[in-house]
Amino acid sequence: MSAALVDRIARAVRYEGYMLYPYRPSAAKNRRRFNFGVLAPRDYCEAQPTGEASSLHVECLAQGNSNAMLEVQLRFLHLASRDVAQFLAPVAILPEGRIPEHRLVPSLEIDGQLFQTWQDAVEREFTVRARLSRLVSAPLDRSFRFLGGESFDPLYGAETGFLGALLRRQEPLAGELQLSAESLPDRLFKLTLHISNVSPLPNAAILDRDRALLHSFVSTHAVLHSTGARFISLLDPPPSLESVAQACQNQGVWPVLVGEQGDRRTMLASPIILYDYPQVAPESPGDLFDGAEIDEILSLRILAMTDDEKREMRHADERARQILERTENLPEQQLMKLHGALRSLRPREGGPS
Numbered sequence: 001m002s003a004a005l006v007d008r009i010a011r012a013v014r015y016e017g018y019m020l021y022p023y024r025p026s027a028a029k030n031r032r033r034f035n036f037g038v039l040a041p042r043d044y045c046e047a048q049p050t051g052e053a054s055s056l057h058v059e060c061l062a063q064g065n066s067n068a069m070l071e072v073q074l075r076f077l078h079l080a081s082r083d084v085a086q087f088l089a090p091v092a093i094l095p096e097g098r099i100p101e102h103r104l105v106p107s108l109e110i111d112g113q114l115f116q117t118w119q120d121a122v123e124r125e126f127t128v129r130a131r132l133s134r135l136v137s138a139p140l141d142r143s144f145r146f147l148g149g150e151s152f153d154p155l156y157g158a159e160t161g162f163l164g165a166l167l168r169r170q171e172p173l174a175g176e177l178q179l180s181a182e183s184l185p186d187r188l189f190k191l192t193l194h195i196s197n198v199s200p201l202p203n204a205a206i207l208d209r210d211r212a213l214l215h216s217f218v219s220t221h222a223v224l225h226s227t228g229a230r231f232i233s234l235l236d237p238p239p240s241l242e243s244v245a246q247a248c249q250n251q252g253v254w255p256v257l258v259g260e261q262g263d264r265r266t267m268l269a270s271p272i273i274l275y276d277y278p279q280v281a282p283e284s285p286g287d288l289f290d291g292a293e294i295d296e297i298l299s300l301r302i303l304a305m306t307d308d309e310k311r312e313m314r315h316a317d318e319r320a321r322q323i324l325e326r327t328e329n330l331p332e333q334q335l336m337k338l339h340g341a342l343r344s345l346r347p348r349e350g351g352p353s
Contacts (some may be wrong), residue, residue, distance in 0.1 A: 002259040006223065006266050008280050009258050011287070013037075013270050014075060014219045015319075018121070018289045021298055022305060023313045023320045025116050032209075033119070037076065037252070037271030039175075039197040039217040047204040052212070056220060056252035058193040058269045061237075061245060064229025065187065066133040071225045072179055074195060076217040077121035078146055080170040084108050084117050091162040094154055099165060108164050110157045114315040115166060119210070121218065122170070132181050132189050132229065139180035148172040171214045174199045184244065189229070193222060193269070221253065222269040230264035233257055233276050283337045286326050287319070296338035302327045 017036055020029045040052040062068070085102040094100070107116040126144045134140075153166040175197055182190040199215045201207065224231070232238070234255055237245035248255075253269040257276040268274070272291070281295070288298050302324060305313070314321045 002263050002266070005260065005279070006258050006268070009278055010075060010221065010223055010268060012280055012291055013221050013268070013272060013274075014077065014123070015287055015289050016219065016272055016291055018077075018219070019317060019320055020290055021288075021301055022309060023302070023316065023323060024309060025118055025316050026312065034077075034079075034213060034216075034218045037218065037220040038213070039076070039195065039220050039252075040212050041197050041199040041201040041204065041215045043201040043204040044207060044212045044215070048207075050209065052209075052216075053252050054198075055194060055196040056222075056269070056271075058191075058222060058224075058250055058253050058255060059248035060191050060224070060234060060250075060255045060267055060269075061232035061241065061248065062132070062189050062191055062226055062229040063187055063232060064132075064189075064226065066131070066136070066183070066189075068132050068226055068228030069129060070132060070135065070179075070181075070191070070229070071127065071129045071227075072177075072193060073223045073225075074126045074144075074175075074177060074220070075223065076124050076220040078124045078170065078173060079119045079121050079214050079216070079218055080168055081214055082116075082118045082120060083167040083169075084115050084164060085167055086164045087162065090157070090160050094162055099152060099167075100162075102164065105164075108155065110155050110160075110163055114311060115155060115164070116312070116316055118316060119213065120317055120319075124173075124217075126175070126177065128177060128179060130179065135179060135181035135191075136183050136189070139178060142177045142179075144175050144177065146173045169214070172199065173197070173215065173217065175217065188232075188241070188244070190244070190248070191224070193224070195220065195222070219271065221271055223258075224255075224267045224269065226265055231257060231267045232264070235276055285330060285334060285338075286323070288323060289319075294338075296335075299327050299330065299335065299338060 042054040045054040084105050086105045088101045091100050148170045151168040154162050155164045157163050178194040180192045234245050254273050255267050255269045256274045258268045259266045261277050284295050
């Protein structure tokens with residue numbers, strides 16, 4: 001059960017801000033996406049003073065046996081561009097190995113289906129494991145890579161032949177992970193995790209942010225899990241550990257305990273501010289990519305969208321399509337549950353019990 005809770009919270013963090021209401025590429029708020037957990041290439045951050053970071057740094061505390069096993073799972077989104085090419089003239093047979101003469105357009109409609117320019121994403125994960133005793137004596141230093149690629153998907157009209165194509169491109173990514181531990185009194189360990197984006201970027205000085213995002217780790221976060229040791233809350237540490245907890249330095253992340261209340265085996269280094277043991281409301285029917293909003297408000301707004309707005313949302317992104325279809329098919333009883341829930345009753349302080 002605890003693992004399911006952790007995965008649900010980590011997924012909500014990973015897709016926070018992926019696409020915001022009204023869930024359409026033409027909406028202003030979706031033209032500058034991904035404001036949390038972006039690790040841009042180091043070359044880009046050095047060439048342009050945009051305020052983007054190329055690394056994150058985590059420091060947290062765990063208490064237990066030196067033989068305890070630590071697992072660190074780095075998670076992020078790897079973006080892929082999707083451009084729409086419109087052929088300058090309809091093509092009956094596609095030439096092998098090349099794309100007909102074309103121009104890039106924001107969108108193209110063929111036989112009632114809308115194709116739009118967009119950046120979608122693939123989930124990436126990189127995991128390391130080590131005993132605390134090893135991390136004390138020899139810090140772990142690992143490099144990782146994810147390959148890029150290109151694809152060409154022709155767009156065919158039933159009566160017109162080939163009218164265009166979707167051009168997809170994903171850039172290769174390269175990163176570095178350093179993990180170490182410092183032994184402190186009372187079986188306490190200070191853990192340090194550092195993640196850097198070292199993807200090469202020769203044209204960093206002239207690249208705009210949208211293109212730089214294709215070379216970035218997006219919604220970057222880490223899940224730290226220990227077998228044989230227990231993490232210490234940095235938000236509410238025991239009085240005896242307050243000073244050492246306050247000395248922990250974190251950059252670009254907010255480490256909190258996750259899982260069942262009281263379970264201290266797992267910590268989430270989140271790019272957004274959370275409290276210990278965050279939860280997704282049980283009434284929530286699914287992802288909406290905006291944890292700061294209320295499900296009821298977003299659901300009612302989606303239902304009130306025009307047919308044209310829904311059409312753009314449906315064809316923009318597969319995840320957006322799922323949100324639309326789920327919301328349109330919500331049973332009335334489920335929709336009413338989104339209005340609110342009474343979690344507990346406590347007597348008013350100073351009043352009758």
